[in-house]
Amino acid sequence: MEAIYNIDQLNRKIEELEIRQDKEWSDIKDEIDEIKNNLKPINLIRNTVEEINETVGFKSHIAQSAISIGIGYLAKRFIVGKGDSMFKGILGSIVQLIVTNLVSKPHHESEEEDS
Known part of the structure; x- marks a missing residue:
């Protein structure tokens, strides 16, 4: 000094x-x-999917889409659960669609939207 x-x-x-x-x-x-x-939950899920893809070696869009659909299905079951009502079925499908689309979207696109 x-x-x-x-x-x-x-x-x-x-x-x-x-x-x-x-x-x-x-x-x-x-x-x-x-x-x-x-x-953020969606980024945690997306990062996990990306790590799985890198670890297992999934490079094809089909494999990544399958993982996204699977995560969407799990989110539907986790949030809505099993239900016999038509409302729960519709709500579950909407949740599944949203989560699947968010997870399958490339990571850099969501960061640009957040900015």
């Missing part, structure tokens, strides 16, 4: 430190926003 001998040097140093502090706070906020985005 350099020695400070007058008020002008002190003021410059204070200004430099304030600029540094603002930049560091901005970086922290950006990192928090990225973490929040990654923790």
Whole structure:
């Protein structure tokens, strides 16, 4: 740390430190926003699907579509459950369609929509 001998040097140093502090706070906020985005349920599911595809080696669109449909079906069963009513059936199908479409959408497209 350099020695400070007058008020002008002190003021410059204070200004430099304030600029540094603002930049560091901005970086922290950006990192928090990225973490929040990654923790959204749809992004967790999408990241899991991408990891499965990479691990197992699914490169075809058919395999990725099958995984998306399976996750949509599981979401339907988890949220709506089994039911005999027509309303639950329609609601479950809508949930399944939405989740399947969200999971199958490429990850970079959803990030552009969030911005």
